[in-house]
Amino acid sequence: MSTTDGELEHVVIVGAGIAGCHTARNLAADHEVTVIDRTGVAAEATGLSAGIVAPTLFYSDVPDIARHANAFFREFDGTHGFEFTRRDRIDVMTDDEVADARALAQRLADEGFPVSFLGTEEVTERYSEFDFDEFAGAVLYEDTGWVDPYTYATALQSAAEDRGAEFRLDSEVTDIDVENGTVVSVETDMGRVDADAVVIAAGWRTRDLLPDGVDVPIRPYRTQVIVLEPDEPLTEQFPLGRIKSEHLYFRPEHNGDLLVGGGHHPLETPASASKDADESFRLEIADSVPEFIDGFGDAGFVNGWAGIDAASPDTRPIVDAPENAPTGVLVATGFNGLGIMTSPVVGPTVRQRLTGTDAGFPIEPFAADRFERIDTSFEYVSTSEI
Numbered sequence: 001m002s003t004t005d006g007e008l009e010h011v012v013i014v015g016a017g018i019a020g021c022h023t024a025r026n027l028a029a030d031h032e033v034t035v036i037d038r039t040g041v042a043a044e045a046t047g048l049s050a051g052i053v054a055p056t057l058f059y060s061d062v063p064d065i066a067r068h069a070n071a072f073f074r075e076f077d078g079t080h081g082f083e084f085t086r087r088d089r090i091d092v093m094t095d096d097e098v099a100d101a102r103a104l105a106q107r108l109a110d111e112g113f114p115v116s117f118l119g120t121e122e123v124t125e126r127y128s129e130f131d132f133d134e135f136a137g138a139v140l141y142e143d144t145g146w147v148d149p150y151t152y153a154t155a156l157q158s159a160a161e162d163r164g165a166e167f168r169l170d171s172e173v174t175d176i177d178v179e180n181g182t183v184v185s186v187e188t189d190m191g192r193v194d195a196d197a198v199v200i201a202a203g204w205r206t207r208d209l210l211p212d213g214v215d216v217p218i219r220p221y222r223t224q225v226i227v228l229e230p231d232e233p234l235t236e237q238f239p240l241g242r243i244k245s246e247h248l249y250f251r252p253e254h255n256g257d258l259l260v261g262g263g264h265h266p267l268e269t270p271a272s273a274s275k276d277a278d279e280s281f282r283l284e285i286a287d288s289v290p291e292f293i294d295g296f297g298d299a300g301f302v303n304g305w306a307g308i309d310a311a312s313p314d315t316r317p318i319v320d321a322p323e324n325a326p327t328g329v330l331v332a333t334g335f336n337g338l339g340i341m342t343s344p345v346v347g348p349t350v351r352q353r354l355t356g357t358d359a360g361f362p363i364e365p366f367a368a369d370r371f372e373r374i375d376t377s378f379e380y381v382s383t384s385e386i
């Protein structure tokens with residue numbers, strides 16, 4: 001099935017975040033592609049991301065999606081200046097969580113993923129810098145890692161440009177023009193651009209560009225990061241991880257610092273939200289990290305920031321034509337704090353929607369019609385709960 005009438009030649013992508021850049025690289029292989037961004041590449045959520053890659057965990061219910069995403073980071077590694085840093089991940093579990101965690105580890109291992117459950121003794125032996133006293137063990141993922149999100153986006157831009165895509169930056173899309181129910185062009189502050197299809201990958205601003213009577217259930221939320229300098233630089237074996245009960249995740253930096261993320265909350269007025277981490281979040285991190293990890297007694301605060309992403313009711317993105325959308329209009333939004341690791345599936349999903357070419361993994365989890373109704377005041381669910 002395809003969502004365009006007639007020949008698909010020119011695709012306009014609104015937004016040069018990770019969703020737009022990945023789609024551009026994919027479609028530019030055999031289409032004319034123009035990416036338009038109101039500021040620059042990776043200028044919003046993408047550039048502020050922690051860059052953690054753990055699709056095996058977050059798509060554990062759809063293993064082919066996790067496999068596709070994992071494979072992409074390995075294939076793209078070393079091209080266009082992009083680097084994927086492989087590092088193990090531990091998801092630390094309390095007594096209450098341990099039965100489900102063991103079952104998850106077993107299911108993923110049965111699917112062929114390098115995942116196992118380690119009891120307190122085993123995990124302490126492996127990672128002696130952690131204090132696991134309050135915990136019952138951890139799920140160990142040996143296929144995870146991280147990327148520098150800005151470099152990842154610019155590498156995709158470079159790959160897309162090599163395939164002929166054009167990036168028009170500092171240019172805002174103000175409207176979408178429709179004739180006889182089909183998209184024909186977009187209006188920008190620098191003039192009109194003809195289009196056979198338009199992919200709106202504008203992050204939390206995506207709804208603003210949808211025509212009257214067309215909507216998607218996304219809402220903006222804010223999420224924060226703090227970087228700490230430990231007493232001694234972290235070793236090269238220090239894992240990525242998450243302490244679910246504390247709603248915190250962490251990953252090492254290349255220089256041995258520690259990045260800690262959390263502090264998520266939905267927002268009513270995203271445009272005026274502070275880009276700095278809150279003092280309360282900073283204090284929470286300063287209190288909790290030394291409780292769980294040795295060597296942070298005299299840790300220094302390096303920096304902190306906050307960014308805004310789009311949440312959806314079920315924490316999965318919407319990569320599809322919304323109900324009643326003009327022919328040729330798609331959205332790719334609602335990445336719920338997982339947009340970097342999910343990005344490899346965005347291009348193939350858009351391609352399947354537009355041309356019918358099989359993505360190679362199930363795309364139903366990203367369908368717009370999976371929601372019974374469009375409710376943009378749904379209760380925000382953090383992916384740190386998954």
Ligand SMILES: Cc1cc2nc3c(=O)[nH]c(=O)nc-3n(C[C@H](O)[C@H](O)[C@H](O)COP(=O)(O)OP(=O)(O)OC[C@H]3O[C@@H](n4cnc5c(N)ncnc54)[C@H](O)[C@@H]3O)c2cc1C
Nearest residue numbers: 015017018019038046050052173203307335338339340341
């Ligand atoms: C602090 C933080 C930590 C995160 N950590 C992780 C992580 O560890 N792993 C992970 O996988 N994900 C993480 N994420 C989530 C990830 O960064 C996002 O899900 C992802 O970047 C969303 O990409 P996007 O392309 O949808 O949106 P964005 O990156 O926000 O891009 C949207 C683009 O659209 C442009 N735009 C908007 N309106 C218009 C318009 N009218 N005309 C033209 N251009 C327009 C904007 O300028 C912007 O560049 C994190 C996010 C934050 C904020």
